[in-house]
Amino acid sequence: MAKLVIALGGNALGQSVTEQKQSISKVVPVIADIIEEGHEVILTHGNGPQVGMIHLAFSNFSEENQTAAMPFAECNAMSEGYIGYHLQNALLNECQKRNQKKEVCTCITQVLVDQEDPAFQNPTKPIGRFYSKAEAEQLTQEKGLILREDAGRGYRQVVPSPKPQDIIEKESIMTLLAADKIVIACGGGGIPVIQSKEGLTGVEAVIDKDFSSEKLAELIGADKLIILTEVDQVYLNFGTKQQKALGKVSVSEVESYREQQHFKAGSMLPKVEAAIQFVKQKATNEAIITSIAAIQEALMYRNGTIIVEGGGN
Numbered sequence: 629m630a631k632l633v634i635a636l637g638g639n640a641l642g643q644s645v646t647e648q649k650q651s652i653s654k655v656v657p658v659i660a661d662i663i664e665e666g667h668e669v670i671l672t673h674g675n676g677p678q679v680g681m682i683h684l685a686f687s688n689f690s691e692e693n694q695t696a697a698m699p700f701a702e703c704n705a706m707s708e709g710y711i712g713y714h715l716q717n718a719l720l721n722e723c724q725k726r727n728q729k730k731e732v733c734t735c736i737t738q739v740l741v742d743q744e745d746p747a748f749q750n751p752t753k754p755i756g757r758f759y760s761k762a763e764a765e766q767l768t769q770e771k772g773l774i775l776r777e778d779a780g781r782g783y784r785q786v787v788p789s790p791k792p793q794d795i796i797e798k799e800s801i802m803t804l805l806a807a808d809k810i811v812i813a814c815g816g817g818g819i820p821v822i823q824s825k826e827g828l829t830g831v832e833a834v835i836d837k838d839f840s841s842e843k844l845a846e847l848i849g850a851d852k853l854i855i856l857t858e859v860d861q862v863y864l865n866f867g868t869k870q871q872k873a874l875g876k877v878s879v880s881e882v883e884s885y886r887e888q889q890h891f892k893a894g895s896m897l898p899k900v901e902a903a904i905q906f907v908k909q910k911a912t913n914e915a916i917i918t919s920i921a922a923i924q925e926a927l928m929y930r931n932g933t934i935i936v937e938g939g940g941n
């Protein structure tokens with residue numbers, strides 16, 4: 629039995645309510661199986677497409693109605709509630725179907741960031757939908773948005789993504805875990821807050837959920853950090869004819885591949901960096917990067933990319 633932090637990728641959650649429910653309906657039985665096997669599970673999730681969708685909807689509304697735009701901290705909070713609700717509802721229904729007397733609780737999580745984090749001057753986090761190059765240029769010209777190419781999939785808006793320093797609600801999360809609840813936390817990387825004279829204050833950013841999940845895994849003493857995304861494994865030379873999947877690898881091996889720039893910024897790089905950070909905390913820690921379909925096999929070391937201190941296939 630192990631304590632697992634399982635992070636669901638925002639892109640793997642789809643682009644609409646219908647797609648999100650469908651995607652979650654595939655995740656939930658797998659999570660319930662893992663819980664039935666005796667593991668303790670803490671769920672986190674991304675929000676890239678969703679926070680972009682929410683922000684865009686409010687921007688259009690505020691332009692039409694000449695009202696104030698919705699800040700990113702609030703958009704993050706909405707995405708935490710919206711995605712958390714779907715996960716919480718589906719997991720609870722699944723537990724009830726299996727006669728498991730489990731309760732599921734979403735903790736709206738604030739995550740402390742540093743006001744001086746250089747990320748505020750250099751937006752890197754892709755959010756929202758994908759655009760063509762021409763659409764991207766038009767959005768930059770007309771709305772002043774910054775867009776970047778995202779892992780060969782098209783152009784997306786990028787926003788600042790400061791590194792998480794602390795999880796404000798960590799004690800509450802631990803209390804819920806100790807009370808045997810299934811906890812969903814750090815949704816969308818959490819709501820970014822800084823410590824100001826007025827107290828904790830939301831800021832214009834979207835935190836990478838891979839880093840918040842790592843921070844949470846560290847704080848609660850998890851055994852494994854499992855990052856679920858659209859690919860079963862991490863690849864060297866991704867997207868080329870020479871691409872090669874990584875199986876069980878050591879931290880030092882992955883670090884050398886990172887130096888050789890095999891992992892794309894804003895997509896695979898933060899996952900690999902979060903995995904390295906987690907495994908370096910404790911010799912027995914393991915990080916897994918895989919897909920929802922392959923998670924069970926990955927837990928048996930038969931699939932996925934598994935990063936461990938010593939490595940070896």
Ligand SMILES: Nc1ncnc2c1ncn2[C@@H]1O[C@H](COP(=O)(O)OP(=O)(O)O)[C@@H](O)[C@H]1O
Pocket residue numbers: 636637638639640674676779856857858859861862863864865866890891892894895896897
């Ligand atoms: N080296 C790599 N190996 C595998 N996938 C990669 C690599 N580099 C970039 N990617 C891309 O990164 C994607 C995962 O990042 P992303 O979709 O942003 O994450 P999330 O699931 O958290 O939303 C993969 O689906 C793939 O398209």
Ligand SMILES: NC(=O)OP(=O)(O)O
Pocket residue numbers: 636637638639673674675676677816817834835836837838
């Ligand atoms: N906030 C965040 O990391 O979202 P994605 O998983 O969609 O990138």
